[in-house]
Amino acid sequence: GDSVTQMEGPVTLSEEACLTINCTYTATGYPSLFWYVQYPGEGLQLLLKATKADDKGSNKGFEATYRKETTSFHLEKGSVQVSDSAVYFCASYSGGYNKLIFGAGTRLAVHP
């Protein structure tokens, strides 16, 4: 079945460092891909998404590009802030009545 694999955390960075959180997927066909963010004590919020190969989703300085050839959707940010500290979830959706498949989540801690 479909699955999503994320890099294990926690990821610890200093403020203004570059961020990459790896995400790969397995799916039949070409799913839509999502990144969600969960701030401490909150629910998940949609951060960005991409619906087809080579699409780039972006929001709040974060970007992710849908790479069909490597079945990846890595999350990147050029300069992280303390306020970016959160758990990040990658997810895929294969269409129709399928459910979203979530990765295990990656915790990011940014220190001043």
Place this chain on the structure above:
Amino acid sequence: DVKVTQSSRYLVKRTGEKVFLECVQDMDHENMFWYRQDPGLGLRLIYFSYDVKMKEKGDIPEGYSVSREKKERFSLILESASTNQTSMYLCASSFRTGGSGYTFGSGTRLTVV
């Protein structure tokens, strides 16, 4: 602003109590979901519903039931709460086909003592 609202942010219940967690959405979504989230275990789907009065088991339905009498409301019921049900519970909703993603509530942190 569209919303999924969970009735309580924090709950403390005693072992053996019947517990109701309520979730309401205002987006006219067909699908609603209940997840629990535990450290190191990610999100685990408990139950979901594609329509009023319809329910489907997720990955970990044991010890839980659900009710969906109206399109906007999806209730999670712990028939007899146990300490291993202490967790963060997240409700989500989506359109019939989930291509727009899910909208999540803020979560209910339940402690069973």
